[in-house]
Amino acid sequence: MTLEEKRLLQEQGYLIMRGVIDPEWLAELRRETEAILKAEGDNAGGEFRKEEGSDRLANLVDKGETFRRLVSHPMLLEAAEAVLGPDFKLSSLNYRAALPGEKSHQPLHCDMGLVEDERGFAVFNSIWMLDDFTPLNGPTRFVPNTHRSGKTPQQVLNDPNAPHPDEQVTLGQAGDVVLMNSHLWHGGTQNHTATPRRSLHGFYVRADLPQQQYQKRLLRPETQTALNPLLRKVLALDDPRNDELSATGSGKSGFLK
Numbered sequence: 001m002t003l004e005e006k007r008l009l010q011e012q013g014y015l016i017m018r019g020v021i022d023p024e025w026l027a028e029l030r031r032e033t034e035a036i037l038k039a040e041g042d043n044a045g046g047e048f049r050k051e052e053g054s055d056r057l058a059n060l061v062d063k064g065e066t067f068r069r070l071v072s073h074p075m076l077l078e079a080a081e082a083v084l085g086p087d088f089k090l091s092s093l094n095y096r097a098a099l100p101g102e103k104s105h106q107p108l109h110c111d112m113g114l115v116e117d118e119r120g121f122a123v124f125n126s127i128w129m130l131d132d133f134t135p136l137n138g139p140t141r142f143v144p145n146t147h148r149s150g151k152t153p154q155q156v157l158n159d160p161n162a163p164h165p166d167e168q169v170t171l172g173q174a175g176d177v178v179l180m181n182s183h184l185w186h187g188g189t190q191n192h193t194a195t196p197r198r199s200l201h202g203f204y205v206r207a208d209l210p211q212q213q214y215q216k217r218l219l220r221p222e223t224q225t226a227l228n229p230l231l232r233k234v235l236a237l238d239d240p241r242n243d244e245l246s247a248t249g250s251g252k253s254g255f256l257k
C-alpha cells in the first residue's frame, strides 16, 4: 500500500482497493466456496453463526490453500497494521452471501460491539467482493466518520435497522476489496436482484482481545503442521496470550461479527 492509501484508510476509516483478486483467483474462490456450501449443507456457517437470508461459511482457513493465501495477503496485513498497530492477529475468515428475495438487511453495528479504547482501535475487517457490489444487490452500508465516535449505533440510534441520513454504500466490481476500520458503523443490505451477492470477510483483531474463531482449536492438526511461519503468526498459534484469552473470553461477544 502507498502511504497515501494508508493515510486515507486511517482517516476515513475505509478504503476500496480495486482489482486485488485476479480473474484466476476469483474463479477459484467462487468455485471453492460453492463446493464447501454444497458439502456442508445445513451445517454451513455452524462454527460461528447462521443468518437468516444469507449463506454463510466459517473457519475457512482450515478449508483450502486459496483461503490461507487471502488471510496472509501482504496488502491486507499492511492495512490491518495501519489500523490496529503491529500487534494483531486474524479473528476469522468467513463467507457471506446476501441472497435474492430474502430479508438479509442487517442493523448498523461495530464488529464485536466494540468502540475505540485507551489502546486505540481494536477491530479491522475486509470485504472481498466475489461479485460486483451494485446499489441493488445488497452492498454494505456504512456511516462515514463514526469509527471515531466512541459509541456503537446500539447506544445512540433509536433504530439501528433504519436507514441513516449519512449512510453510503460500498460499490465495486468483483475482485475489489473493501478495507474497513470496523468500529465504523456498517451492515449488510437487502439483495433486490435475482442472484446472490457473494463476499469473503477477512477479520482481524488486536492481540489483547480473543479471536472470534480460536484457530488453534478449529484448524485440523494436519492443517496446522503445514502452515508457514507467517501464517502461524497471523493466526496467533504460538501466542500464549491468545490461548489464555480463548479460555477466559469469547470473540463472539457483542454484536454480529
Ligand SMILES: O=C(O)CCC(=O)C(=O)O
Pocket (backbone or CB within 6 Å): 096, 106, 138, 139, 140, 141, 186, 187, 188, 189, 199, 256, 257
Ligand atoms: O456482507 C456485508 O455486506 C457486511 C456483513 C457484516 O457486516 C457482518 O456480517 O457483520
